[in-house]
Amino acid sequence: MFDLDRWQEIYHVLRKNKLRTFLTAFGVFWGIFMLVIMMGSGDGLKNGVSQNFGDMATNSVFIWAQQTSVPYKGFTRGRQFDYENADVRALGDAIPEIKYLAPRTNVGGYNGTNNVIRGLKSGAFQIFGDYPVLDSIDPVNLLQGRFINELDIKEKRKIVVIGLRVKELLFEKKENPINQYIQVNGVYFKVVGLFKSKRTGEAASNDNQRIHMPFTTCQKTFNMGDAIGFFNITSKDGIPVAVVEEKAIKVLKKRHSVAPTDDAAIGHFNLEVEYKKMVGLFLGIRILVWIVGIGTLLAGVIGVSNIMLVVVKERTKEIGIQRALGATPWIIISQIITESVVLTTFSGYFGLTLGVGLLELINFLLEKTKANTDMFLHPGINFNVAITALVILIVAGAVAGLVPARKAVSVKPIDALRYE
């Protein structure tokens, strides 16, 4: 219920010593402001790093062939070997935990670039031979046309899906690349799709300089026989990809006569492990931010409690008058707690608003200036965090007022009236 007298008293108390009120409020304001900024920045950092994964399935593992390091079955150490098409079926048959299995190959080896020409324009890009299933593991934003399909694989069509940067370098600005031809290492391919990476920063820049062609086409056109460059595998939902990783390595070692103890022969990278490390890191950052933020806020709230103690002491006589006239202890306690909550909530709300405003401004500037934000993207706090912060403020305000309020009513009315 709105009580004008109570608000009149709160206004009087807060206005009586403006500088003191301002400094007290500033403590709480600063606490919540810092909490919001730190939470938002942590969120921005997380978004930035997460965006580097794009929409890639984080339960992925990459497996490629390296040199053997242990002599085995009559083979000497240092043997080079390639995976073969038959490995795909063998892996699929042996490992039921696999969800997607994408054999991949790249022209010119890992990170190799190739001469791609269109008319008088040319560029050096990475060329991958892929299956359509890749789009389920590491999807891209298709801007025009389509991705590789099963018919392309079956008929070994000479088609390519190109990245945005490839288009920018080989085509005129307003030119439609679809159904146009480009020359890859001297062979003509028809462009059927144009994509843009879902990642940000350098990762996106690399993606956009890629050209994907059907896996079978790549093997045949560039004389790779049935060699596979590497596998990109995901596990079924709820199954750690490490299970698939371990089994796949075992199968491949057996199929390619690699010693079971040879850890160097098969290269592998478990994205899930890296992703979990990152998630753990950001959880740690979040916990740290809450601890620091709450600590700062607590300092502000203790300041409020301290000042409320001073206010109560100053108002001892006034409280004594009120009690003599019939104010019950609850009226006094609720009045002081309300004052504390009002001071805390208003200053905290201001800190919250300003913090969110600053994060929005940073967001706006990042987008407007198109700054390279590999590690920082869309800083902000979600609604739940804001509500949590507000609830913390109100509770903290009440707690801050509780001690002074109890002190106010612990004095006998006559002692309060005599206080000068």
Added chain:
Amino acid sequence: MSCCPGTRDLNRLPMIDISNIHKTYITGNNKLHVLKGINLKIEAGEMISVMGASGSGKSTLLNILGILDNHDHGEYLLNGIKIEHLNERKAAQLRNKYLGFVFQSFNLVSFKNAAENVALPLYYQNVKRKKRNAIAMEYLDRMGLKEWAHHLPNELSGGQKQRVAIARALIGKPKVILADEPTGALDSVTSQEVMDILTEINKNENITMLIVTHELDISRRTQKTIRITDGMITEIVKNEKIVMNVMS
């Protein structure tokens, strides 16, 4: 009023009935026995003054009667209600319902105007703001302060402040008004004006009054005067005539 066994009118319940009241203040190792067995009965509608030297215990007695302080020993009945071991909530409610206070230093709330100060007891009775302000205006009008209703205490003279305090003491329709040196901070003319008001209230509204004072002029305007010496009632005077001398 009676102070001795056998003099009590059994058909009439005293407004204030205290017997063998003791009060000791303890500060560190020092014990100060302020009230040493006070017996007193005050009938409804009586106007009594309490006199005594500084430190004699008169204000302590007033504070105990006003439920602002506790007695250590003895019995206190206010309008038949036993005042003993009350929690602060109950004590506040009894003060609000039965008692009105007038202090030497007025004790007005500095940020509330005259009308709001007068209305305070009704605020604690949960009377709606509009209604209590209207009632406060009536009481201020009775005190001749209607035009000063919206002035803050620091804009009022001493006499005006005390009249506001009296209006505030009256607004809750108390059974007893306890006044601790109500004229102590006023000049003689204003003191008489304040006493005129208190006397008129006592006469017209039958409100019991207990006035602690140092001034003989003031005490003479009450029906009876109690003299306290060293924590004991030593003398009760009626209309300038000693009706009982406890010490004799």
